[in-house]
Amino acid sequence: MTNKNINIWSGVNSIWTDSLANNQQPDGKALLSHLRTVHQNNAGFTEKCASSCRDKVGRNSYEWLAEIVPDIDGIRVLDLACGSGPLLKILYDRNKKLKLKGVDMCPEELALAKARLPDGVVDLLELKAQNLKLVNDNSIDVVLCHWALTLMNPITPVLNEVRRVLSSGGRFVALVNGPMDAAPGYSDVYNLIYEYVQAKLPKYGEIDLGDPRIRSTDSLRDLLSEAFPDAKINIETNVVSMEGPVAKVAETTAGFFYASFILPSEIRNIMLSKLSSLLTISKQSRDLERQGRFSMPINRLVVIK
Numbered sequence: 001m002t003n004k005n006i007n008i009w010s011g012v013n014s015i016w017t018d019s020l021a022n023n024q025q026p027d028g029k030a031l032l033s034h035l036r037t038v039h040q041n042n043a044g045f046t047e048k049c050a051s052s053c054r055d056k057v058g059r060n061s062y063e064w065l066a067e068i069v070p071d072i073d074g075i076r077v078l079d080l081a082c083g084s085g086p087l088l089k090i091l092y093d094r095n096k097k098l099k100l101k102g103v104d105m106c107p108e109e110l111a112l113a114k115a116r117l118p119d120g121v122v123d124l125l126e127l128k129a130q131n132l133k134l135v136n137d138n139s140i141d142v143v144l145c146h147w148a149l150t151l152m153n154p155i156t157p158v159l160n161e162v163r164r165v166l167s168s169g170g171r172f173v174a175l176v177n178g179p180m181d182a183a184p185g186y187s188d189v190y191n192l193i194y195e196y197v198q199a200k201l202p203k204y205g206e207i208d209l210g211d212p213r214i215r216s217t218d219s220l221r222d223l224l225s226e227a228f229p230d231a232k233i234n235i236e237t238n239v240v241s242m243e244g245p246v247a248k249v250a251e252t253t254a255g256f257f258y259a260s261f262i263l264p265s266e267i268r269n270i271m272l273s274k275l276s277s278l279l280t281i282s283k284q285s286r287d288l289e290r291q292g293r294f295s296m297p298i299n300r301l302v303v304i305k
């Protein structure tokens with residue numbers, strides 16, 4: 001890395017990044033405040049990134065998750081941390097008789113979800129996943145959570161709430177990051193982005209968003225077994241990829257990494273140009289649509305209560 005000019009550094013600042021700068025472990029409040037800052041300024045960004053990547057048979061990660069919801073009229077589904085609502089939209093388009101609820105802590109994200117769905121067809125609630133007070137016990141058949149469990153800390157109250165609201169035999173289905181080595185080149189991308197971020201906040205990475213146990217398949221399984229002692233637990237790994245003009249692929253790729261949001265535009269642009277080189281399949285290719293490629297490992301966990 002060549003340019004580490006700390007003096008021009010601004011980027012997203014929050015009490016979470018302040019804690020890291022002071023070598024302290026941020027608490028849950030700091031985490032929520034950091035996530036709020038990122039999401040209120042960039043609402044809908046997860047959807048832009050995640051809907052661009054597809055697996056070998058052409059599914060994006062929302063579609064892969066939605067497959068687990070039985071196509072039966074009246075099934076009660078809760079999308080936990082629904083963001084801008086892409087998963088709810090897929091489900092609504094598939095079967096208008098599902099009973100859909102979405103929960104998120106960020107009003108800017110919920111506003112996007114509300115705008116894309118006909119009035120009244122989905123119950124959208126501004127709540128934290130740690131306290132789903134407006135959702136009754138045993139009232140949900142499937143709880144979905146797409147790319148958000150990794151951000152939650154404390155995680156135990158979240159899993160306890162999921163268990164409480166799920167009906168007997170109900171399913172908890174979540175999409176989280178998969179093992180780094182499952183996707184070719186993924187760890188190089190991770191290392192490059194974190195190298196730039198760590199030039200400002202050396203602790204970013206050692207300390208990251210959410211509970212670290214969600215990030216490894218084994219510790220995730222242990223955590224789920226504690227929260228759902230009698231449940232059947234299955235974790236599957238998949239890989240989703242995108243190809244396109246390399247600068248566009250690099251920009252979208254950066255969006256998968258919350259860490260990249262702390263970079264101010266000058267540094268971010270330098271990082272993006274290095275990332276473009278890393279993601280270039282072939283400089284000789286005249287087919288711009290196939291010049292850049294990024295692959296991402298994902299895990300789908302299914303817990304049957």
Ligand SMILES: C[S@@+](CC[C@H](N)C(=O)[O-])C[C@H]1O[C@@H](n2cnc3c(N)ncnc32)[C@H](O)[C@@H]1O
Pocket residue numbers: 035039046047050080081082083084085086103104105106109127128129130145146147148151152153
């Ligand atoms: C990466 S986005 C995913 C959004 C959506 N599920 C998707 O995949 O498009 C993470 C979402 O989790 C929400 N979130 C994070 N922590 C939360 C918490 N503790 N309670 C409720 N929502 C939370 C954020 O507001 C954000 O909308």
